[in-house]
Amino acid sequence: MKYMILIHSNPKSRELWEEFSDAERAEGFGVYAALNEDLAASGELIVSEALADASLSKRIPVTDDRAIPSDGPFAEAKELLAGFFLIECDSMDRAIEIAGQVPEAPLGLVEVRPVMDLSAFGM
Amino acid sequence: MSTATAVEDLLRELAPQVLGAFLRRYGDFDTSEDAVQEALLSAALQWPNDGVPDSPKGWLIRVASRRRIEMWRNESARRRREETASSLAPPEPEPVPADDDALTLLLLCCHPALTPVSQVALTLRAVGGLNTAEVARALLVPEATVAQRISRAKQRIKASGAEFRMPPEAERSERVAAVLHVLYLIFNEGYTASSGSTLHRVELTSEAIRLTRQLRDRLPEDGEVAGLLALMLLTDARRPARTRPDGALVPLAEQDRGLWDGQAIAEGVALITETLATAPIGPYQLQAAIAAVHDEAARFEDTDWPQILALYDLLQSIAPGPMVTLNRIVAVAMVHGPRAGLEQLAAAETDPALAGHHRVDAVRAHLLDMAGDQHAARDHYRLAARGTLSVPEQRYLESRAASMF
Numbered sequence: 001m002k003y004m005i006l007i008h009s010n011p012k013s014r015e016l017w018e019e020f021s022d023a024e025r026a027e028g029f030g031v032y033a034a035l036n037e038d039l040a041a042s043g044e045l046i047v048s049e050a051l052a053d054a055s056l057s058k059r060i061p062v063t064d065d066r067a068i069p070s071d072g073p074f075a076e077a078k079e080l081l082a083g084f085f086l087i088e089c090d091s092m093d094r095a096i097e098i099a100g101q102v103p104e105a106p107l108g109l110v111e112v113r114p115v116m117d118l119s120a121f122g123m
Numbered sequence: 124m125s126t127a128t129a130v131e132d133l134l135r136e137l138a139p140q141v142l143g144a145f146l147r148r149y150g151d152f153d154t155s156e157d158a159v160q161e162a163l164l165s166a167a168l169q170w171p172n173d174g175v176p177d178s179p180k181g182w183l184i185r186v187a188s189r190r191r192i193e194m195w196r197n198e199s200a201r202r203r204r205e206e207t208a209s210s211l212a213p214p215e216p217e218p219v220p221a222d223d224d225a226l227t228l229l230l231l232c233c234h235p236a237l238t239p240v241s242q243v244a245l246t247l248r249a250v251g252g253l254n255t256a257e258v259a260r261a262l263l264v265p266e267a268t269v270a271q272r273i274s275r276a277k278q279r280i281k282a283s284g285a286e287f288r289m290p291p292e293a294e295r296s297e298r299v300a301a302v303l304h305v306l307y308l309i310f311n312e313g314y315t316a317s318s319g320s321t322l323h324r325v326e327l328t329s330e331a332i333r334l335t336r337q338l339r340d341r342l343p344e345d346g347e348v349a350g351l352l353a354l355m356l357l358t359d360a361r362r363p364a365r366t367r368p369d370g371a372l373v374p375l376a377e378q379d380r381g382l383w384d385g386q387a388i389a390e391g392v393a394l395i396t397e398t399l400a401t402a403p404i405g406p407y408q409l410q411a412a413i414a415a416v417h418d419e420a421a422r423f424e425d426t427d428w429p430q431i432l433a434l435y436d437l438l439q440s441i442a443p444g445p446m447v448t449l450n451r452i453v454a455v456a457m458v459h460g461p462r463a464g465l466e467q468l469a470a471a472e473t474d475p476a477l478a479g480h481h482r483v484d485a486v487r488a489h490l491l492d493m494a495g496d497q498h499a500a501r502d503h504y505r506l507a508a509r510g511t512l513s514v515p516e517q518r519y520l521e522s523r524a525a526s527m528f
Contacts, residue, residue, distance in 0.1 A: 001512070041279070043241035043272035046264055088240050088264065117263075118315040119513045120365065120372055 002046065002115035003095035005085040007104050010078055016107075031103050039087060039098065050083040079109070086115070130170045133179060134163050135333075138252025141183045143224025145191075146287035152231070153277040154194050155187075156249050162187035163252060225250070226341040227289055229334075233302045236283040241276040242305045243312070244269050251330055261327050262312060299342065303351050303407065306335050310355050315515075328359050346402025349394055350411045356391035357414035360384040371522075372515040376423045388418045406442035409434055428457040445476040449486050461494040481510025485520060492523070501527035 009017075020028070032050075039045035058069040073080055082104075089095055092114065099105060099112045138159065145155040162183045176182040232246040247258045248269075255273065259266040290298050313327025335352045342348050364378035373379075395411040402408070413434045420426040435451035448471050456464025468487055477483050488503035504524035511517050 040271055041275050042238050043244065043275055044238060045271075046268050090239055114512050116512050116514050116517070118515060119311070120314050120515060 001090065001092075001095075002086065002088045002117070003092070004113045004115055005087065005095070005099045005102065006081060006111040006113065007083045007085075007102055008079045008109040008111065009082040009104070010080075010107075010109060013104060013107050013109055028103050031101070035085075035098075035101050039085070044087045044089045044094075044098070046086040046088055048083070048085040051081060054080045082109075127171045130167065130175065133175065134166055134170075134183075135252035137180055137183060138163055139225040139228050139250045139337075141180060141187060142249060143228050143287075144184060145187065146228065146231075147224060149191075150287055152280055152287065153274070154191055156273075156277060158187040158191035158194060159183070160248065160254065161190045164254060167254075223289070223341075225337060227287055229302050229338065230290060230298050231280065231285060231287060233298070233305045234280050234283065234285050235298075235301060236279050236285065237276050239305065239308060241272050241279070242301075243308055244272045245276045246305055246334070247309065247330070248273055251334060253330075261330075299345065299348070302338065303347060306331050306338070307351060307407075309334070310358075314358070328355070328362070331355060332359065344402070346398050347405040347407045349398040349402065350405055350408030353391045353395035353398065353411035354407055354414055356387045356394070357411060357418050360387035360391065360418060370515070372519055374519065375417065380421065380423075383418065388415075391415060392419065404437075404441070406438060409438040409441070413438075426457070428454055432458050445474065445480065446482070448474070448477065449482050452486060453489070456490050456493060461490040464490045465494070479510075481507045484510060485516075488520070488523065492527070497527040 017025070017028075036045065036048055039048075054073045055071075057073045058071065059073070060067050060069055062068075085098070085102075087095065087098060089098070092112070095112050095114075099110050102110045104110050141162070142156060142159045145159060146152060149155055165186055166179075166183060170176075170179075229246065229250050232249050233242045237245070244258055244262065247253050247261065248255065253261070255270050256266050258273075259269040262269065289295075309327050310331035313329075313331065332352070332355050335348070335355060339345075339348050339352050360383050361375075361378060363384065364380065364382035365373055367373060391411065392415045395408060395415050398408055399412060413431055416427050416431050416434070432451070432454040435447065435454050439447050439451055449468075452464050452467050452471060455467055465487065468483065468490065471477055472483055484503045484507035488500045488507055491497075491500035491503060501524045504520050504527070508517050508520035508524060511520065
């Protein structure tokens with residue numbers, strides 16, 4: 001079973017991060033590095049990425065069959081996607097256990113969503 | 124059969140034997156497995172053009188030995204001093220019968236220190252003789268993920284202290300059960316409605332059947348090994364009728380049974396019949412027996428539901444589980460009517476393992492549909508469609524919902 005762990009940021013978490021000392025930030029990166037290492041070792045990691053700042057994002061509305069990119073994420077969004085893990089593991093319980101290790105989890109900014117597949121049903 | 128296909132089949136047959144010979148000689152799973160993989164790749168490139176050598180196994184062992192020496196030379200100087208010259212001599216081509224080696228290898232790849240995803244990837248490469256790219260395509264994950272999974276799995280086996288030898292008798296049945304679970308996972312992984320190009324995709328169902336056959340050759344007395352093989356044969360036999368040309372799945376009740384593979388059914392039925400008569404009963408055997416009853420019905424209406432219900436009763440007593448409960452309820456409805464099934468479903472739903480599960484909605488929708496309550500059936504088909512993780516199942520459930528009034 002594949003699961004997507006989505007890590008969001010919100011104004012509060014962004015502010016918190018900006019106030020962090022270098023040592024605190026290094027600690028945060030360390031937690032991510034360790035989690036990546038553990039998931040690679042168990043074979044459960046497929047891919048993980050941190051996304052660049054949302055100010056670098058482009059929106060793609062299509063007008064007259066032409067895509068015209070405009071700056072920024074969806075204007076009204078307060079919570080923005082900041083990164084993700086795509087993992088493959090045995091159960092939702094295990095996926096939740098992994099997601100709980102993401103530093104943003106205590107802030108309520110981490111989401112786990114099952115990925116759909118092509119499995120046949122009723123074997 | 125083309126030369127390339129014949130060569131491929133031969134290589135995959137020889138892969139675990141060659142690796143077994145290496146492990147028996149050196150014991151270093153990591154380097155040996157990499158060296159054998161490279162020898163297999165060389166053979167796959169050369170043999171279709173140059174012809175298969177007189178002793179294919181000897182050829183592979185020679186090439187893999189050379190490759191292993193090269194790898195060894197690239198290792199650190201410290202490591203070099205520790206090795207002795209004798210450890211560089213290639214193993215004899217036929218040191219002992221290969222049968223035990225292949226089984227030992229399978230048990231090692233399904234070692235309890237590994238997660239199931241790693242067991243599956245390692246088994247497909249080291250025992251199945253597939254290369255990393257083939258394993259990746261078959262499992263629908265990136266090649267780099269598979270490469271990493273395999274190399275980390277080998278490190279974990281090493282760290283756990285496991286060696287290339289048969290586990291002690293006391294652990295044997297538990298370890299074989301783990302192998303059966305991995306083979307079952309491989310089969311299920313292949314049991315999809317993939318409508319994409321399968322041209323270069325190894326059929327995992329066929330691969331699982333091949334490996335389970337090999338295991339049965341080594342353990343002919345084991346009823347659960349035979350049961351799993353029969354279950355795979357009887358399930359895979361329906362494959363030609365299972366998918367519409369547009370990729371949609373066809374449920375059992377609507378399949379064109381004329382398309383089923385009669386030979387596979389005959390083999391599966393004979394195997395499960397013989398096994399049930401001689402071996403201690405187990406969950407795979409019972410699931411195979413249920414599949415056999417379905418496969419033996421010429422038309423869906425001819426299905427012997429009382430017998431299926433009796434088998435589910437037995438399965439529920441020896442290996443209870445939420446899916447067994449639900450499948451049994453469908454059988455109850457087929458024997459005693461949809462209302463009886465709905466009553467049992469309401470009771471079963473109180474089990475936390477089933478509460479909120481989309482399959483409960485799917486079964487309820489089906490039973491309401493049977494009972495003629497199309498409005499309620501439509502709501503539950505929709506609920507089930509929202510809850511499933513399977514794209515083909517979602518498509519099926521949505522179309523059922525749409526066909527209600």
